[in-house]
Amino acid sequence: MDRRNVTDHEGTVHEGLLNAHTGFLIELACGAGRYKVVHPYEQLDPARLTDAPLSCASCTEVTTAGPSACWHLYVVTRQHAEAILALADRHGYAPGLDEEALRLALLETRAPADRPTRELYPLITEHLTDMLTERALTTHEGTPRVLVEYQRHTGGTVQAPIGIGDRLMYDGTASGLWSIVEVTAVEDTPSGTVVTVCESGRFARRWPADEISSLFFLLDRSPRT
Known part of the structure; x- marks a missing residue:
């Protein structure tokens, strides 16, 4: 998952969380939702990606606390994804990535107070996809390359x-x-x-x-x- 600064429709600069392969904007670090930057059914305009410093106070708060701040959406959803993948490995099958499969996995891996809201599912799915892609690109040493x-x-x-x-x-x-x-x-x-x-x-x-x-x-x- 990529983390890039993006400018919303009012000119405020947020930290965006994007699909690393397609550039699709999933969420903002402040949790305001991707529609602060793109309209429904609209693709992210590359011109909205910026090197300008953050001007969103909430995004600034979570990012200046450090890249591993425990309340940052990137970190929180990564932890959920890691728990789901570990559960799937124990069961011996690849994790289901649809919403119902995520819900059932999270019921098993998290205490009620720690279960994420449905709004976090897209980020959890993105992390799972990244982790499974990394796994797909790795084989045991000595395996002929096909x-x-x-x-x-x-x-x-x-x-x-x-x-x-x-x-x-x-x-x-x-x-x-x-x-x-x-x-x-x-x-x-x-x-x-x-x-x-x-x-x-x-x-x-x-x-x-x-x-x-x-x-x-x-x-x-x-x-x-």
Whole structure:
């Protein structure tokens, strides 16, 4: 997540919290809402990004307290996201990023007094997306490098290396078949790198690296230990 100063419609400079891949403005550090800067259904005008110092008193208060101030929206929502990801890892599956999944996870990970309001869900989701993207870009040392597309939940795509335990989805744009497979091996062979996948726990198939890169995309990555 990016933190950039932005100018609102009245000329006040706030600290904005933005999607690092798409530039979408999510919230302001003062909690006033993104519509202080953009109108509904309006994209953020890059001209509103500024290097001018903050003039919003509330944004100034939370940012001058230090980058890790415990009440800063960036920090608070990051802590919630870390708790959700840890919970999902204990359960052995990727965290759900829809609003209901966040609500249920927060019920389990937080005491009633510590549970965030629904208004914080977009920031929590953004942090989760950043954390899962970082995880998607990391494989165990020594794994042959085979790249596939990974679509970020909150927008943007990256090329991510395949690792054992990853779930891939077949790109069924042409065929209409969107099968999900699990990677069981990534190996260098005399004829090139080969990726072995297993569909529904039954059918194992070996794919040359160039074919799997063009036919599959990364759905989610297993927890890294």
